[in-house]
Amino acid sequence: NAGVTQTPKFQVLKTGQSMTLQCAQDMNHNSMYWYRQDPGMGLRLIYYSASEGTTDKGEVPNGYNVSRLNKREFSLRLESAAPSQTSVYFCASTLGKLRNTIYFGEGSWLTVV
Amino acid sequence: TQLLEQSPQFLSIQEGENLTVYCNSSSVFSSLQWYRQEPGEGPVLLVTVVTGGEVKKLKRLTFQFGDARKDSSLHITAAQPGDTGLYLCAGEESGGSNYKLTFGKGTLLTVNP
Numbered sequence: 472n473a474g475v476t477q478t479p480k481f482q483v484l485k486t487g488q489s490m491t492l493q494c495a496q497d498m499n500h501n502s503m504y505w506y507r508q509d510p511g512m513g514l515r516l517i518y519y520s521a522s523e524g525t526t527d528k529g530e531v532p533n534g535y536n537v538s539r540l541n542k543r544e545f546s547l548r549l550e551s552a553a554p555s556q557t558s559v560y561f562c563a564s565t566l567g568k569l570r571n572t573i574y575f576g577e578g579s580w581l582t583v584v
Numbered sequence: 585t586q587l588l589e590q591s592p593q594f595l596s597i598q599e600g601e602n603l604t605v606y607c608n609s610s611s612v613f614s615s616l617q618w619y620r621q622e623p624g625e626g627p628v629l630l631v632t633v634v635t636g637g638e639v640k641k642l643k644r645l646t647f648q649f650g651d652a653r654k655d656s657s658l659h660i661t662a663a664q665p666g667d668t669g670l671y672l673c674a675g676e677e678s679g680g681s682n683y684k685l686t687f688g689k690g691t692l693l694t695v696n697p
Binding site: 475502504506511512513514515516519521527529561563572573574575576577578 | 617624625626627628629632672674683684685687688689690
């Protein structure tokens with residue numbers, strides 16, 4: 472059982488380049504999330520998808536777009552990367568509402584130079 | 585955005601000592617979760633507390649939710665080097681979306697052998 476799988480694990484981008492972070496879960500979960508983690512800032516919600524076909528903005532959505540491709544997959548796209556988007560990105564999923572156990576992926580380390 | 589403040593930010597202790605970390609807010613939360621994160625990995629859920637005054641025990645870890653549901657604590661008895669990690673609290677907004685968690689910035693615990 473793989474749980475939540477994120478790719479790539481590491482990526483270096485030049486300012487202005489675009490890229491997509493992929494996330495897939497095999498637990499038949501309804502809700503999926505993208506967070507970023509920065510030193511001294513904790514985890515901050517970028518976007519979430521409460522169920523297949525819906526997406527909503529979180530705390531820090533600017534500069535990002537998301538796609539809930541199907542129930543399993545939730546991707547995060549940076550259209551024009553900026554150094555401020557250097558961070559560790561975590562995908563997470565849960566069966567439904569927050570009181571269910573939330574499972575996190577192992578993280579994607581992104582550096583924008 | 586409801587803030588969760590964790591203290592202390594850093595804690596370095598010797599094996600066998602007891603410790604308590606705190607998670608405080610001026611806002612009321614419907615539920616509060618504690619996570620442990622090891623370097624290079626995503627957070628792993630330890631416990632969810634829902635009822636004001638609730639106490640939950642997980643082996644040597646004791647979690648308490650404040651009566652007013654504004655604060656929580658995590659107490660570790662006889663700490664071991666394997667307890668080393670970043671401890672994060674996260675709250676579900678009371679009356680807010682059932683899909684948004686607010687994270688504290690974490691307590692980085694080091695247990696020295």
